Amino acid sequence: MEIELKVKRFDPEDAKNTPYFKGYKFDIEESATVLDSLIKIREEIDGTLTFRCSCRSAICGSCAMVINGQAGLACNTKLLDLTSKSSNEVLIEPVNNLPIIKDLVADFKPFWNKIDATNPWLQPNGTPPKQEYMASNEAMLNLANVMACIMCGACVSDCTVLNVDSNFLGPAALAKSYRFIADPRDDADKSRLSEMNESGGVWDCTRCMQCVEVCPKGVDPMGKIMETREKIMEAGMTNTFGAKHATAVSNHIEHSGRIDEFRLPLQSKGIFNFKEIIKLMLPGLRFALKKRAPSPFHFKNPNQTFVKKLFKKVEK
């Protein structure tokens, strides 16, 4: 089939130093992947095209890139799935949220720094037993899901929070931290949970689902972040905006079947947190003037009994 690849190029040694798109039109087998087509370009058409790849079978994590606007691995993305009768064009760009070295090669140093910052090694207490630590297969299978992460960076590329806040640890690092929190042999739960509770940690995730969508190994980083939040609250660390917000929402739904939009920001900041409450007053006043402020009068959801039943069922 005929295919046209539009690849974002960037030559750091060129005085002009700006990225540009280069188009390549050629024939390739129908069963080909994006990686097959990139390799064909660099071996037969344009030897200067630069990108990372190695295993060709979705285990090394080298070939993450943005393909038709979404992050993924080049080696397991089929061209047929990206093209149609009306369009045989495929757009290839390097991953987002990381500096670019050349063409499709991103600088992963910030990525690795965040992983390293979570102290990602097993920290058991005391001397190890003579044989293996005992552990259930269930626990190991749970870890196998998060251990399947190949550190490709697709989740980090498409994370909408990292797009605006580089202080956020990001889905890969947070999932890696969960891997140890959930390991029965690791004894550093308290310090790990406490670190994940800090600014840039689990509470900065906006639950946009992008990381879940793009992960090529089904790791579900967002799910791991949510589980970490639960563990943090179970451990009694509830004095953060995020924890208070979650508690308030849960209480509102349980008692009245709807979120009380007036009280929610107050309860999230902490109703005795006068400094923060006063900061809210100015925007609050602006909203009220534009008739956009939530009412301080809170009515129950007419289906409140049904919602309460649902709530109790989910709690179980």
Add this chain to the structure above:
Amino acid sequence: MEYDVVVVGAGLAGMRAALAAKNNGVSVAVITKVHPVRSHSNAAQGGINAALTDRGDTWEDHAFDTIKGSDYLADQDAVEVMCREAGQEVINMEHMGVIFSRDAEGKLGTRAFGGQRQARTFFVADFTGQALLHVLYEQTIKSEINVYEEWFILSLIINDEKCEGLIIMDIKSGKIEALKAKAVIMASGGLGRIFEPSTNALICTGDGMALAYRGGAQLMDMEMVQYHPTTLKSNGALMSEGARGEGAYLINANGDRFMETYAPNMKELASRDVVSRSEQTEINEGRGVDGCVFLDCRHLGEKVINEKLSQIKELAYDFANVDMTKEPVPIRPGMHYQMGGIKTNIDGETKIPGLYAAGEVACVSVHGGNRLGANSLLDTLVFGRRSGEHASDRTKTERFSSIDSKLIEDQKTLIQGLLDQPNDSEMFGSIRLDMGKTMNEHLAVFRTQQGMETALTKISELKNRYKTVHVPDKGKVFNTNLIFTLELGFMLDCAESIVISGLERKESRGAHTRIDYPDRDDNNWLKHILVSLKNQNKIIEYQDVKITQWETQKRTY
């Protein structure tokens, strides 16, 4: 820049060696051309073998299975070391955090694997290699070992026949530097890209083997190239032996379980060379479909497949359009592993003082003529550790030498020479493809004198074409085209030594099956073939196989 111990390669063998050296109190650096977790160790799927005494297993049993599996070419003292230390190595990895599968009691679980009479393969679903590699990376961060990430090795520094360091290039900037070392441990992996197709990653280009060879070290048993029985046709991807370990069958076009004829006892779990030969025979005799036979996992059921074979289920889906739970997967033998490599002793020492080797790049030999599945992960850890320990001990009595800066200039000249080649000649890609096809045709499961001679002539021709190879990317920053061209030079040297050794061994043993010499000949050929360079001349030497307690026997499964 100087370090007591420099390790080349950050796969399992490399990182294990670096950890051992660091724990021994010396300064360590790891040079790797890709980030450690991108190393090809991550592609190993099935598991790692060890005889744990609390299960009624003995290291002697494991050793015999390994020696028989090697078709008696393995050095038995080395096998004894590996099998005796296996249990502790697996327990060490578990203590570091590897998420091995468990049995109902919470102890480490095992699965059956090829060529072994007892289930002693410890595993993490079907991505054991990745699970081990990532844990070693975690330990590398914890130990604060210096990793020169994305640096490429250009040459070894050999003075007075002693290894004193390396010349390396920073891929990100093109900068060339000399690295002084009291000991260099080569752990740069295999050479699968010499063959096309291969299960190996694109980075497996025999760099370490070629550099050691050029530096005067001996390459041993190079003709012993393993063709793995179950690889996918489309991209040569590996379908783990673990599937057969869980009970999968191999069937031909007629739906017959043909291994019952070739290996009545162990059937699908006979050693890999036996299974590959059987498959190839079925295909050659017309009982295949499109050059393939089939891996049938349907009867294993969804639970087993989803829990223990999840990765290969995805592979079959992505790369063969087959749902493993409902249909048999078309597979065929594909180049997978190099049993041969840089000759070392049981402490990883090569003929050149100061140069060590461990992992797939090395040949101790523990795998002889054929490697058992799940013994490679073990090999990397045991001999990685031993090399690291021995090399770091050695450095305590060694001193740094001064490096002649002319060596750096020589490399710069060489590279500039490549970049200056006229642009009307071919690029690396077509030369590599021709080499790959030639090797896969003549150095595959069944070999002939004529075929290997053809291959040797072809490699000569390719080396000539390489002299004028064109490098279109003239940049300094991340010049991958230059890297691939340098790797091609390494591959051609290794390919040549494979064919020379293949022509030399006039018998069939393990993975080396010759139609003109179909039998094993212990009287004349119970020895290793070593190839080395002396003043540009190729020297062939022999070394007898070390026998300790197991006499050679007829090998049937």
